[in-house]
Amino acid sequence: MKILVIGVGKVGQNIAEHLVKEGHDIVVVDEREEVVRHCCDSLDVMGINGNGANVKVLLEAKAEEADMLIATTASDEINMLCCLIAKRLGTGHVIARIRDPEYHDNLNLLQKELDIDMAVNPERATALEIGRLLRFPFANNIEAFARGKVELVEFSAQPNDAVVGVPISDIGKRSLMPRVLYAAVERNDKCIIPDGNFIIEPGDHVFVAADSVTITAYFSYLGKNTTRVKHVMIMGGGRISYYLAKIIIPMGIHVTIIEVDPVKAAKLSDILPEANVILGDGTDQDILEQEDLKKMDAFVTLSDRDEENLMTGLFATKLGVPKVIVKNNRISYGDVLKTIGLDSMVSPKSITSDSILRYARGAINSEGTKVEYLYRLMNGKAEVLEFTAKASDSYIGIQLKDLTSKTGTIVAVIVRNSKIIIPFGNDHIEPGDRVIVISSITGITDLNEVISK
Amino acid sequence: MNYRMVLRTQGVILMLEALFMSIAAFVSVYYGEPTAVMLFMSTGITFLCGIILWLTIKPKEKTVRAKEGLIVTAIAWILLSLFGSLPFIFSKTYPTATDAIFETISGFTTTGATISTNLEAIPNGIMLWRCITHWIGGMGILALAVALLPTLSGGLNFVLKAESPGPEFSKIRPKTSSSAKLLYVIYIMLTLSEFVALLIAGMSPFDAILHSLSTAGTGGFNNYSDSVAHFNSATIEAIITVFMILFGVNFSLYYAVLLGNVKSLFRSEELRWYLGFYAAGTLIITFLVTGNYNGQFLQAFRYTSFTVAATMSTTGFVTTNFDLWPLAAKAIIVSFMFVGGCAGSTAGGMKVVRIALMIKQSFHEVRHSVQPRRVNSIRFEKRTVDNGILHSVAVFFFTHICLVIIGTLLVSLCGQYDFESNLTAVITCICNVGPGLAKLGPAENFAGYHAFAKYVLAFLMLAGRLEIFPMLALFTSASWKKAN
Numbered sequence: 051m052k053i054l055v056i057g058v059g060k061v062g063q064n065i066a067e068h069l070v071k072e073g074h075d076i077v078v079v080d081e082r083e084e085v086v087r088h089c090c091d092s093l094d095v096m097g098i099n100g101n102g103a104n105v106k107v108l109l110e111a112k113a114e115e116a117d118m119l120i121a122t123t124a125s126d127e128i129n130m131l132c133c134l135i136a137k138r139l140g141t142g143h144v145i146a147r148i149r150d151p152e153y154h155d156n157l158n159l160l161q162k163e164l165d166i167d168m169a170v171n172p173e174r175a176t177a178l179e180i181g182r183l184l185r186f187p188f189a190n191n192i193e194a195f196a197r198g199k200v201e202l203v204e205f206s207a208q209p210n211d212a213v214v215g216v217p218i219s220d221i222g223k224r225s226l227m228p229r230v231l232y233a234a235v236e237r238n239d240k241c242i243i244p245d246g247n248f249i250i251e252p253g254d255h256v257f258v259a260a261d262s263v264t265i266t267a268y269f270s271y272l273g274k275n276t277t278r279v280k281h282v283m284i285m286g287g288g289r290i291s292y293y294l295a296k297i298i299i300p301m302g303i304h305v306t307i308i309e310v311d312p313v314k315a316a317k318l319s320d321i322l323p324e325a326n327v328i329l330g331d332g333t334d335q336d337i338l339e340q341e342d343l344k345k346m347d348a349f350v351t352l353s354d355r356d357e358e359n360l361m362t363g364l365f366a367t368k369l370g371v372p373k374v375i376v377k378n379n380r381i382s383y384g385d386v387l388k389t390i391g392l393d394s395m396v397s398p399k400s401i402t403s404d405s406i407l408r409y410a411r412g413a414i415n416s417e418g419t420k421v422e423y424l425y426r427l428m429n430g431k432a433e434v435l436e437f438t439a440k441a442s443d444s445y446i447g448i449q450l451k452d453l454t455s456k457t458g459t460i461v462a463v464i465v466r467n468s469k470i471i472i473p474f475g476n477d478h479i480e481p482g483d484r485v486i487v488i489s490s491i492t493g494i495t496d497l498n499e500v501i502s503k
Numbered sequence: 504m505n506y507r508m509v510l511r512t513q514g515v516i517l518m519l520e521a522l523f524m525s526i527a528a529f530v531s532v533y534y535g536e537p538t539a540v541m542l543f544m545s546t547g548i549t550f551l552c553g554i555i556l557w558l559t560i561k562p563k564e565k566t567v568r569a570k571e572g573l574i575v576t577a578i579a580w581i582l583l584s585l586f587g588s589l590p591f592i593f594s595k596t597y598p599t600a601t602d603a604i605f606e607t608i609s610g611f612t613t614t615g616a617t618i619s620t621n622l623e624a625i626p627n628g629i630m631l632w633r634c635i636t637h638w639i640g641g642m643g644i645l646a647l648a649v650a651l652l653p654t655l656s657g658g659l660n661f662v663l664k665a666e667s668p669g670p671e672f673s674k675i676r677p678k679t680s681s682s683a684k685l686l687y688v689i690y691i692m693l694t695l696s697e698f699v700a701l702l703i704a705g706m707s708p709f710d711a712i713l714h715s716l717s718t719a720g721t722g723g724f725n726n727y728s729d730s731v732a733h734f735n736s737a738t739i740e741a742i743i744t745v746f747m748i749l750f751g752v753n754f755s756l757y758y759a760v761l762l763g764n765v766k767s768l769f770r771s772e773e774l775r776w777y778l779g780f781y782a783a784g785t786l787i788i789t790f791l792v793t794g795n796y797n798g799q800f801l802q803a804f805r806y807t808s809f810t811v812a813a814t815m816s817t818t819g820f821v822t823t824n825f826d827l828w829p830l831a832a833k834a835i836i837v838s839f840m841f842v843g844g845c846a847g848s849t850a851g852g853m854k855v856v857r858i859a860l861m862i863k864q865s866f867h868e869v870r871h872s873v874q875p876r877r878v879n880s881i882r883f884e885k886r887t888v889d890n891g892i893l894h895s896v897a898v899f900f901f902t903h904i905c906l907v908i909i910g911t912l913l914v915s916l917c918g919q920y921d922f923e924s925n926l927t928a929v930i931t932c933i934c935n936v937g938p939g940l941a942k943l944g945p946a947e948n949f950a951g952y953h954a955f956a957k958y959v960l961a962f963l964m965l966a967g968r969l970e971i972f973p974m975l976a977l978f979t980s981a982s983w984k985k986a987n
Binding site: 052075076077083090091092094095096 | 660661674676677678679681889
C-alpha cells in the first residue's frame with residue numbers, strides 16, 4: 051500500500067517506522083528539512099520537504115495514487131487541510147490528529163463534512179486510558195477487547211502472591227481459583243509467552259486475560275486491593291486533565307487539580323465546576339502536602355514536562371500514595387521507569403501511534419482475516435491482536451492442540467456468541483469467532499500466520 | 504563496524520559478479536576459444552567465495568550505519584575488482600597481475616583507460632567481460648544487488664548513497680529496492696535500443712553488443728586499437744554520440760518521461776547546463792580545429808561533436824586523435840573532463856550540478872562583496888539550495904583538486920614521460936574518462952607506466968567513481984572501530 055505521512059515528529063516517525071516494516075511504500079512530508087533528512091536516513095522511505103497542506107506538495111507526493119494519508123503535524127488545522135485536499139485529489143483513507151477540544155466537540159460533523167475517515171485525539175485517548183487504570187488501581191495496565199467483554203490486565207507479581215513459584219499448569223488445577231489465561235510475562239525487559247511449565251517469579255510483570263467478572267474474582271482471590279479510587283489528585287491543568295476530569299467525575303471520584311498558570315486555572319474552574327482547582331506549582335512538595343497528597347488514592351502527573359512528571363510521581367510513590375500514574379512521552383524510557391518503581395506510565399504519543407496503526411492495519415487487510423484491534427504491550431515488545439475467524443480459513447474446526455502455532459504467539463481468548471472462552475487444548479475455532487492473539491512478533495496481519503493446520 | 508553485514512553483502516556481490524562472468528564464459532564457448540576454461544575457473548572461484556561468505560556469516564544486526572556505509576562501498580568495489588581481474592590473470596591476457604587489476608578497475612569504474620597494446624588479439628570472451636565490467640560499474644553493483652534482493656535494501660541505505668553519483672541521493676520510488684529496480688529497467692531498455700540502432704547501422708552483432716555495453720556504462724572499452732574510428736562511419740558515430748549524451752543524463756528524468764511527464768525534461772536546470780556546455784564546447788572547438796581537417800567545417804563538426812560528447816559523458820571513445828588539435832581545443836577538452844555528466848547518470852567527472860552550483864556561488868560571492876547587505880539565495884531547479892549542500896560541493900571540489908595534485912606528484916615520482924602526460928593521465932583517471940594527452944593520448948595506452956603509477960591511477964579511478972569520500976574513508980580510523 052502507498053501511504054503518505056504528513057508531519058514526521060515523534061508520532062509520525064513512529065508510525066512510518068512500523069508501516070515500513072510491514073512492507074508498505076511510505077512517503078514522508080515535513081516542513082523541516084533536517085527532520086525529513088533524518089527520517090530518510092534511518093528508514094527506507096521517500097522524503098519531501100514542504101508544507102503538506104500545499105496542493106503542489108501533495109501532487110509531488112502523488113497523493114492521487116496514495117491509499118492512505120496520515121496527518122500528524124503539530125497543527126490541527128494543517129492536518130485537517132491535508133486530509134481535505136488529499137481526499138479531493140483521490141487518496142483512499144485520510145486520518146488526522148486533532149487535539150483542540152474546540153474542534154473535538156464537533157468532531158462528528160467535522161468528520162462527515164470534511165470526509166476525514168478517522169480523527170485521533172491523543173489527549174482524549176490518553177484520558178480514557180488513565181480512567182481505565184484508575185478503575186483497577188493495583189494493575190499497571192488494562193486494555194479491553196471484544197467490545198469490552200475481555201480484559202487484559204498487567205500486574206506485578208508480589209512475593210507472597212498465590213501464583214508465584216508454581217508452574218502455570220498447576221495453578222489451573224486449583225479448582226477454587228478463577229481461570230484466567232496467562233498471556234504474557236515481562237521479565238528483565240524481555241517478553242515471554244508462557245507455556246504450561248512456566249513459573250512466575252516475584253517481580254515479573256504478568257499479563258492475564260479473562261472476562262471482566264472473572265478478572266475481578268481472580269484479583270479478589272489473590273487478595274489484591276480492589277477498593278475503588280475515591281480521591282484523585284492531578285498535577286497540571288492541560289487538555290488531558292480536562293478530559294480525564296470529565297470522565298472520572300461522573301464515576302463519583304473526587305478530583306483535585308493543581309495548575310500553576312492563573313489564567314488556565316481560572317478557565318478550568320469555569321469548565322469543571324465540580325473539580326477542586328488549586329492554583330500552585332505541582333512540583334512544590336509543600337503545596338502537595340498542604341493539599342493532602344498523602345490522603346489521595348491516586349496521583350496523576352500531567353504537566354508538560356516529562357521530567358517534572360517523573361520526579362513528582364516518584365515523590366508521591368515514596369509518600370505512599372497507592373496509585374501513581376505518570377505521563378511520559380519519551381517512549382524509550384518506559385523500561386527504565388519500571389526499575390525505579392513507576393509502574394504505570396501513559397504515553398500520549400504511543401497511544402496515538404497505536405490508534406492510527408490499528409486503523410491503518412484494519413484498512414490495509416483485504417484478504418485474510420481482518421485485524422480489528424491492535425494494542426502494543428511492553429513498549430512494543432508484544433502485540434495483542436483481535437481477529438474475526440472466517441469460514442474459509444484452514445484452522446477452522448480443528449482442536450487447538452492439533453494446530454501448529456507460531457513460536458512466540460498464543461491464542462489468548464476466543465469470543466463466541468458473546469461467550470468468553472479461555473482456550474484449552476481441545477477447544478477449536480468456529481467461523482465468526484473473535485480470536486484474540488498475543489504475539490511477541492510484530493507485523494502479523496493475518497490469523498493464518500499465527501495458527502495453521 | 505558491523506563486519507558481519509559488510510562481509511555478507513560482499514558474498515552477494517561476488518555471486519552476482521560470478522553470474523555475469525559466466526555469461527562471458529558461455530560466449531567464449533560459443534566462439535570455441537580455449538580461454539573459456541579460464542573464464543569458467545574465475546566464475547567458479549568467485550561464486551564459491553561469494554556463497555561461502557553468504558552462508559557462513561550471519562549478521563547480528565542487519566543495518567549498516569552511515570560511517571560503515573562508506574567503507575562497505577569502497578571494500579565492495581575493491582573486492583569486485585580483484586575477483587574481476589581473475590579472467591585476465593588466468594588467461595594471461597596481460598603481462599602482469601598489476602596490469603590485469605588496472606584493466607579491471609578501469610572497467611568497473613567505467614574509465615576505459617587501457618593497458619592493452621594489441622586489442623585485436625584479445626579473445627572474444629575476455630573482450631565481452633571487459634565491456635560487461637563497464638555495464639555493471641556504470642549503474643553500480645550495489646544498486647543491482649538491492650534491485651534483485653529487496654530484503655537487503657533496508658540496511659543498505661547509506662551504502663547506496665555512497666555508490667550513487669551526485670550531491671544528493673534521490674529515489675524515484677519510496678522503497679530503495681523499487682527505485683533501483685526501475686532504474687535498471689530503464690538502463691537495460693536504453694542499452695538494447697543502442698544495440699538495435701547499431702545493428703541497423705551495419706555493425707556486427709558482437710561489435711554492437713560490446714559498444715552498447717560500453718556506451719551504457721560510459722566506459723570506453725572496445726575491441727579495436729583505433730576505437731570507434733575503425734568503422735569510419737558517420738552514421739555509427741552519430742548513433743554513439745546520441746547515446747553517449749543520453750547516458751549522461753539523470754535517469755530519474757527518463758522515469759518521469761515514462762510516466763508521461765515530458766515537461767520535466769524542459770524544466771530540468773541541470774539538463775540545460777549539460778546541453779549548454781555541450782553545445783558551446785562543440786561550436787567553439789569546431790571553429791578552432793577546422794584547420795586540422797583541411798578547412799572542412801562539416802568534418803570538423805563530425806569529429807568534434809563526437810569527441811565533446813565522449814568527454815562530457817566521460818565515455819572516452821575516440822574517432823580522431825585530438826592530441827593533434829590546437830592547444831586551446833585540447834584545454835577545453837581537459838576542462839570538460841572535470842565537468843562530466845549529470846548527477847544520477849553513469850557518467851563520471853564532478854557532475855554538471857556541482858559545477859553549476861559552484862559557478863552560481865562564485866557570482867553570489869561577487870555580488871555579495873559589492874553589496875554586502877543584499878540578501879540573495881542560491882537557487883537551483885527552482886528551489887533554494889541548502890547551505891549544507893553548497894558546503895559539501897565546495898569541499899568535494901577542493902578534495903578532488905587535491906587528489907589531482909597529489910596524484911600527479913606520485914605518478915611523477917616514477918620519472919616517466921612528461922608533465923602534460925602525467926597530469927592528464929591523473930585527470931582522465933579520476934574523472935573516469937579514458938584517454939589523456941601526449942603519451943597517454945587517444946592513440947596511446949597506459950601499458951608503459953610503472954606498476955606504482957598504475958596503482959596510483961587505479962586508486963584515483965575508484966576515488967572518482969565513488970565520489971572520493973568512500974575511498975578516503977578507508978584511511979580514517981573512525982571507520983574501522985568495532986561497534987559491538
